[in-house]
Amino acid sequence: MHIHELDTPALVVDLDVMERNLIRMAEYTRAHGLRLRPHTKTHKSPLLGARQLANGAAGLTVAKVTEAEVMLASGTEDLLIAFPIFGAEKMRRLVEVAKKTRVTVSVDSVEAARPIAEAAAAAGIPIGVLAEVDAGLHRVGVQPELFVSLLRGLAPLKGIELRGMAFYPGHIKNQDPGALAALSTLIQGLVAEAAAAGFALPVVSGGTTPTMWHSHEVAGMNEIRPGTYIFNDRNVVLSGACTLADCAATIIATVVSTSVPGQFVIDGGSKTFSSDRAIVDGFGLFLDAPDALFEKMNEEHGYVKHAGHQRKVGERVRVLPNHICVAVNLHERIYGVRGDQVVESWTVDGRGKLQ
Amino acid sequence: MHIHELDTPALVVDLDVMERNLIRMAEYTRAHGLRLRPHTKTHKSPLLGARQLANGAAGLTVAKVTEAEVMLASGTEDLLIAFPIFGAEKMRRLVEVAKKTRVTVSVDSVEAARPIAEAAAAAGIPIGVLAEVDAGLHRVGVQPELFVSLLRGLAPLKGIELRGMAFYPGHIKNQDPGALAALSTLIQGLVAEAAAAGFALPVVSGGTTPTMWHSHEVAGMNEIRPGTYIFNDRNVVLSGACTLADCAATIIATVVSTSVPGQFVIDGGSKTFSSDRAIVDGFGLFLDAPDALFEKMNEEHGYVKHAGHQRKVGERVRVLPNHICVAVNLHERIYGVRGDQVVESWTVDGRGKLQ
Numbered sequence: 001m002h003i004h005e006l007d008t009p010a011l012v013v014d015l016d017v018m019e020r021n022l023i024r025m026a027e028y029t030r031a032h033g034l035r036l037r038p039h040t041k042t043h044k045s046p047l048l049g050a051r052q053l054a055n056g057a058a059g060l061t062v063a064k065v066t067e068a069e070v071m072l073a074s075g076t077e078d079l080l081i082a083f084p085i086f087g088a089e090k091m092r093r094l095v096e097v098a099k100k101t102r103v104t105v106s107v108d109s110v111e112a113a114r115p116i117a118e119a120a121a122a123a124g125i126p127i128g129v130l131a132e133v134d135a136g137l138h139r140v141g142v143q144p145e146l147f148v149s150l151l152r153g154l155a156p157l158k159g160i161e162l163r164g165m166a167f168y169p170g171h172i173k174n175q176d177p178g179a180l181a182a183l184s185t186l187i188q189g190l191v192a193e194a195a196a197a198g199f200a201l202p203v204v205s206g207g208t209t210p211t212m213w214h215s216h217e218v219a220g221m222n223e224i225r226p227g228t229y230i231f232n233d234r235n236v237v238l239s240g241a242c243t244l245a246d247c248a249a250t251i252i253a254t255v256v257s258t259s260v261p262g263q264f265v266i267d268g269g270s271k272t273f274s275s276d277r278a279i280v281d282g283f284g285l286f287l288d289a290p291d292a293l294f295e296k297m298n299e300e301h302g303y304v305k306h307a308g309h310q311r312k313v314g315e316r317v318r319v320l321p322n323h324i325c326v327a328v329n330l331h332e333r334i335y336g337v338r339g340d341q342v343v344e345s346w347t348v349d350g351r352g353k354l355q
Numbered sequence: 356m357h358i359h360e361l362d363t364p365a366l367v368v369d370l371d372v373m374e375r376n377l378i379r380m381a382e383y384t385r386a387h388g389l390r391l392r393p394h395t396k397t398h399k400s401p402l403l404g405a406r407q408l409a410n411g412a413a414g415l416t417v418a419k420v421t422e423a424e425v426m427l428a429s430g431t432e433d434l435l436i437a438f439p440i441f442g443a444e445k446m447r448r449l450v451e452v453a454k455k456t457r458v459t460v461s462v463d464s465v466e467a468a469r470p471i472a473e474a475a476a477a478a479g480i481p482i483g484v485l486a487e488v489d490a491g492l493h494r495v496g497v498q499p500e501l502f503v504s505l506l507r508g509l510a511p512l513k514g515i516e517l518r519g520m521a522f523y524p525g526h527i528k529n530q531d532p533g534a535l536a537a538l539s540t541l542i543q544g545l546v547a548e549a550a551a552a553g554f555a556l557p558v559v560s561g562g563t564t565p566t567m568w569h570s571h572e573v574a575g576m577n578e579i580r581p582g583t584y585i586f587n588d589r590n591v592v593l594s595g596a597c598t599l600a601d602c603a604a605t606i607i608a609t610v611v612s613t614s615v616p617g618q619f620v621i622d623g624g625s626k627t628f629s630s631d632r633a634i635v636d637g638f639g640l641f642l643d644a645p646d647a648l649f650e651k652m653n654e655e656h657g658y659v660k661h662a663g664h665q666r667k668v669g670e671r672v673r674v675l676p677n678h679i680c681v682a683v684n685l686h687e688r689i690y691g692v693r694g695d696q697v698v699e700s701w702t703v704d705g706r707g708k709l710q
Contacts, residue, residue, distance in 0.1 A: 089362035
């Protein structure tokens with residue numbers, strides 16, 4: 001099928017670019033002795049999880065128990081739930097997942113770890129935990145000075161195995177060398193402090209897409225969990241970690257109205273792109289009209305100030321989203337293209353898995 | 356099932372409040388001789404569309420052809436697609452929908468109307484159109500001075516029936532009497548101008564939830580298409596069109612981390628609430644801690660500055676979303692509650708219908 005036959009809005013992935021991204025990351029992590037456990041939140045598809053495993057990933061990462069259930073179909077033998085899950089129904093489902101593959105959960109409190117331990121002990125299946133530290137994003141993770149206290153609190157819990165530490169340096173958006181050096185010092189210090197207290201941390205798991213090519217500079221980190229690198233997006237380009245040529249996923253939309261002077265309107269808004277912003281203006285980049293400003297959106301309408309690049313009703317435009325992970329979550333299906341031919345498509349099986 | 360047994364995050368609808376909202380709107384539109392054609396984008400469920408029809412709605416509104424397909428299950432005998440659809444696949448599916456129920460599409464250009472007319476003529480099934488005017492939102496709709504020109508352009512097209520006019524006064528967010536009076540003058544003038552040019556406009560369709568109780572003040576308007584009124588949300592409260600007691604839909608979340616001082620983190624972020632903002636700070640209102648500020652979100656994490664209302668890991672909180680329509684689109688299922696009992700649940704069949 002030719003790409004022009006796709007109904008719009010359509011999320012298309014350039015398979016050549018995606019494969020190049022997968023290979024590049026496999027080579028980088030192999031060269032630096034890093035374990036690769038990609039976060040599957042970007043694609044939400046077991047088919048792509050399987051391709052990551054075929055390209056050097058040692059396991060996969062998810063954020064939710066329901067995503068773990070979906071991602072079992074990738075055939076992964078190692079799943080990390082990088083979120084402090086809590087609740088009886090989640091514990092029941094977690095145990096079911098743990099019966100099928102090796103599972104680890106990141107935790108930042110004894111309160112969150114205890115029900116996991118109880119569920120694991122009751123089922124007789126050990127579940128791993130990574131002790132999470134706040135490396136500067138100030139989201140989850142114990143404060144660094146409380147890290148060893150967390151390890152001490154986790155130690156007596158039967159049913160769980162302490163497999164290492166986790167952190168997410170999402171505050172480093174532009175590969176700032178100072179911030180990377182500070183992160184390296186922090187992590188190295190915590191690993192040493194834990195060792196001195198008698199805690200071995202076989203896994204030291206961190207990493208983001210913006211910092212991906214600097215992962216080997218973080219002393220002690222031996223596993224990374226980048227997500228967006230498989231597709232990349234406008235935010236990754238703006239972070240300096242990739243170029244436009246490395247962006248595999250775009251959204252094709254149709255111009256449906258030119259009635260308001262200075263503007264055209266496309267058939268996709270926040271329901272198609274999400275309302276996530278970038279550090280620069282606009283809800284996405286028009287690849288064939290980079291001066292056009294994707295200024296506003298409602299659910300179904302995207303407002304574009306055309307800046308002289310007027311388009312006609314019925315014309316198609318191609319947009320690079322600010323944040324591809326949230327855009328993928330809005331789509332039922334992704335189309336894989338080579339050149340201008342649609343050669344495959346797959347459902348986003350993990351979309352909307354909130355629990 | 357008790358509400359506390361629901362896994363989180365969960366979207367719950369208080370059925371008593373929802374039913375009161377439906378009845379109030381039915382009474383208002385009946386009292387003022389207005390035709391009610393609710394926009395189903397808020398609930399995306401044929402089951403709730405059917406309840407709107409049972410509560411005085413004469414038809415339903417959707418924004419996409421795929422939503423029209425889903426909404427056929429409501430049993431509606433009249434569907435408006437309030438979006439200028441374009442594309443061969445959409446025309447094929449539109450004709451299939453038109454074989455099953457009466458369909459009207461709003462259009463703001465001859466370019467968008469022509470393929471609809473051609474598809475309708477080829478199938479031998481007339482499809483209705485409403486000529487759309489820009490009433491001040493500057494999104495779609497011809498500029499008012501070109502309204503009669505649009506009518507003249509549509510007239511020769513075989514296959515479509517001009518059934519009236521459409522507009523969407525989404526720029527009036529706070530029931531401003533001056534803006535409402537200006538809208539009334541504009542619409543009345545356009546209807547008179549069309550009549551003078553020989554065009555009868557049986558349907559004059561407009562309306563929004565923020566302006567809902569002032570609909571009868573807009574001269575000439577005989578049909579309204581509110582959507583959010585069925586549930587209401589924080590934005591509607593802020594518009595002054597309803598109170599907190601009229602908000603039927605809330606999201607139950609669990610506190611999963613308190614590791615960062617001054618803050619708690621809940622198990623829902625932009626993937627659960629959407630990143631839509633309100634005219635005031637925060638991504639939602641904490642009903643049991645209104646001073647807490649829902650300050651930031653990532654996909655799965657909601658960051659709340661607790662302002663003294665600290666919560667413990669595992670506690671549940673109830674959040675009123677800023678914009679319920681986009682939140683519903685992110686959920687697979689909605690739970691209907693009476694008091695603290697979950698008495699029914701339904702799938703969001705229309706979620707993610709982008710084409």
